[in-house]
Amino acid sequence: MSGHAIRADTCLARPLLIGLAMLLAGLVLGLPLAIVLAEAFAHGIGAYLAALTDPDTLDAVVLTLIVALCSVGTTTVFGVAAAWCIARFHFRGRAVLLTLIDLPFSVSPVVAGLVQVLLFGRRGWLGPFLVTHDIRIVFALPGIVLATIFVTLPFVARELIPLMEAQGSAEEEAALSLGASGWQTFMRVTLPNIRGALLTGVLLANARAMGEFGAVSVVSGHIRGATNTMPLHVEILFNDYQIEAAFAVASVLALLALVTLGAKIALEDRWPQPQTIGKTAQ
Amino acid sequence: MAQAIGLSGRPSRLIPGFPFSLWITTGGLGALVLLPLAAMVAMGLAKGPVAFAAALADRRVLAAFRVTIGAALAAATISAIGGLLLAWVLTRYRFPGRRIIDAAVDLPFALPTAVAGIALTALYAPNGWVGGILAQFGITIAFTPLGIVVALVFVGLPFVIRAVQPVLEDLPADEEEAAHLLGATRAQIFLRVILPAIGPALITGFTMAFARGLGEYGSVIFIAGNKPMVSEILPLLIVIQLDQFNYTGAAAIGTLMLLASFVLLLAINRLQAWIGQPGIGHR
Numbered sequence: 001m002s003g004h005a006i007r008a009d010t011c012l013a014r015p016l017l018i019g020l021a022m023l024l025a026g027l028v029l030g031l032p033l034a035i036v037l038a039e040a041f042a043h044g045i046g047a048y049l050a051a052l053t054d055p056d057t058l059d060a061v062v063l064t065l066i067v068a069l070c071s072v073g074t075t076t077v078f079g080v081a082a083a084w085c086i087a088r089f090h091f092r093g094r095a096v097l098l099t100l101i102d103l104p105f106s107v108s109p110v111v112a113g114l115v116q117v118l119l120f121g122r123r124g125w126l127g128p129f130l131v132t133h134d135i136r137i138v139f140a141l142p143g144i145v146l147a148t149i150f151v152t153l154p155f156v157a158r159e160l161i162p163l164m165e166a167q168g169s170a171e172e173e174a175a176l177s178l179g180a181s182g183w184q185t186f187m188r189v190t191l192p193n194i195r196g197a198l199l200t201g202v203l204l205a206n207a208r209a210m211g212e213f214g215a216v217s218v219v220s221g222h223i224r225g226a227t228n229t230m231p232l233h234v235e236i237l238f239n240d241y242q243i244e245a246a247f248a249v250a251s252v253l254a255l256l257a258l259v260t261l262g263a264k265i266a267l268e269d270r271w272p273q274p275q276t277i278g279k280t281a282q
Numbered sequence: 283m284a285q286a287i288g289l290s291g292r293p294s295r296l297i298p299g300f301p302f303s304l305w306i307t308t309g310g311l312g313a314l315v316l317l318p319l320a321a322m323v324a325m326g327l328a329k330g331p332v333a334f335a336a337a338l339a340d341r342r343v344l345a346a347f348r349v350t351i352g353a354a355l356a357a358a359t360i361s362a363i364g365g366l367l368l369a370w371v372l373t374r375y376r377f378p379g380r381r382i383i384d385a386a387v388d389l390p391f392a393l394p395t396a397v398a399g400i401a402l403t404a405l406y407a408p409n410g411w412v413g414g415i416l417a418q419f420g421i422t423i424a425f426t427p428l429g430i431v432v433a434l435v436f437v438g439l440p441f442v443i444r445a446v447q448p449v450l451e452d453l454p455a456d457e458e459e460a461a462h463l464l465g466a467t468r469a470q471i472f473l474r475v476i477l478p479a480i481g482p483a484l485i486t487g488f489t490m491a492f493a494r495g496l497g498e499y500g501s502v503i504f505i506a507g508n509k510p511m512v513s514e515i516l517p518l519l520i521v522i523q524l525d526q527f528n529y530t531g532a533a534a535i536g537t538l539m540l541l542a543s544f545v546l547l548l549a550i551n552r553l554q555a556w557i558g559q560p561g562i563g564h565r
Contacts, residue, residue, distance in 0.1 A: 018371055031405055085303040089304075099547065101311065102547060103544070108516075117524060118318070124321070125325070172297060212394070213396040
């Protein structure tokens with residue numbers, strides 16, 4: 001009798017739970033994407049294309065690409081160096097360094113922008129020096145780049161460190177003991193082993209750099225055609241009641257997010273992460 | 283000082299590049315992250331602890347504190363329940379569309395926050411797809427504190443799912459089977475066998491969602507309405523103080539938020555060490 005009761009219970013629970021989960025996924029994940037497309041094309045494809053080819057929009061696209069290039073380059077160099085010293089060496093302060101690398105992930109993006117203003121703003125720490133030498137950082141491209149670098153810095157390191165720790169250094173030691181130079185070992189042994197994780201990190205850093213809003217919003221000054229990245233342009237258009245145009249630009253950013261997710265899944269299929277990743281050493 | 287990790291964990295002196303890579307790492311981190319943060323803390327405390335406390339004790343700041351913490355807690359709780367449901371269904375059942383939902387779980391990590399913000403605002407506005415239905419029942423979400431919770435659930439949900447999912451997948455079936463054979467009901471099995479096993483992962487996901495919610499800005503400000511004392515969040519108050527050139531006030535709020543995120547970061551690291559998983563959902 002009790003077995004019968006359990007089966008009846010299971011029969012009911014399964015479709016109920018699946019239905020609830022699908023409802024929740026549709027509500028939280030599906031609807032926001034759907035409305036971006038619906039609003040972007042609300043006035044037809046002509047209005048959509050007009051919004052995207054507006055000169056201010058194109059300026060925002062160019063600026064976004066420049067910012068992404070600078071910050072992805074920085075996080076890549078930083079990430080490889082950080083993974084090399086943390087995954088290949090034991091040294092005093094290693095656990096502290098590992099925690100500090102994660103810090104930008106947990107700090108509010110607005111704080112990431114705020115610190116640039118406090119450091120480089122007119123009344124900031126370096127303000128007087130910058131004013132006398134006529135160097136503009138805040139409300140200009142360098143500030144936007146610095147704020148974006150702040151929020152994207154850990155992306156590549158976080159992908160590489162667990163992977164390189166799991167792989168160990170046996171192959172590199174073999175190459176070195178056979179007479180390869182350090183650079184040759186890195187290029188021919190390390191790099192091929194980590195390329196999947198490296199690409200994933202670059203991809204995620206790029207998505208974040210192109211989509212960053214809070215940090216950039218604080219340092220940009222919102223000057224149209226000059227310091228306006230795509231997410232900031234979305235905000236300006238939306239607050240201007242140019243709803244379709246705002247969603248048109250937003251749809252490009254949403255597409256970027258979807259491409260990033262798709263590419264990440266493809267990369268993980270191509271170069272699977274080891275299942276027994278050692279705990280990120282404390 | 284430094285020892286390379288060699289075969290079977292023994293130190294090896296073969297691996298080169300330690301000073302070089304350490305210099306880039308500490309130099310980059312120091313110049314790009316730690317120095318700017320130090321400038322903020324120094325500026326927040328520059329006029330003494332009394333001015334620091336006074337900047338935080340402002341009525342509007344205190345109200346923003348309550349709103350931010352309350353919304354982040356509520357959203358993390360909803361994310362924990364909804365995330366557990368989704369993680370459970372994604373690992374335990376096979377059904378059409380499972381792979382698509384599994385892939386879509388990461389969407390809030392990848393979607394720019396401003397895009398999420400305007401999309402949620404359009405959905406939950408009184409004339410929106412969801413807001414229109416809720417308006418018939420007299421429920422208003424957009425431009426109230428409830429809107430903040432909705433936005434934070436969107437950004438927080440994946441943290442819980444991605445924290446719980448791997449633990450559920452690795453859960454051995456024999457304990458559940460034993461409990462079942464001994465006559466436990468489904469509810470008893472869930473509460474006594476499964477929940478204790480995934481508890482740490484669930485708490486980790488909750489903490490991550492909460493930490494993210496405290497600092498979230500882009501997805502919130504469009505839907506929040508930003509009414510002083512009612513629906514202003516702390517990060518918005520930083521922006522407002524900066525607009526008024528009140529650098530000390532902005533730095534004081536920023537310093538407090540930095541402290542909170544540092545404490546939560548350490549807590550999350552501890553929790554991850556507890557369940558033995560690296561960097562889940564760390565985006």
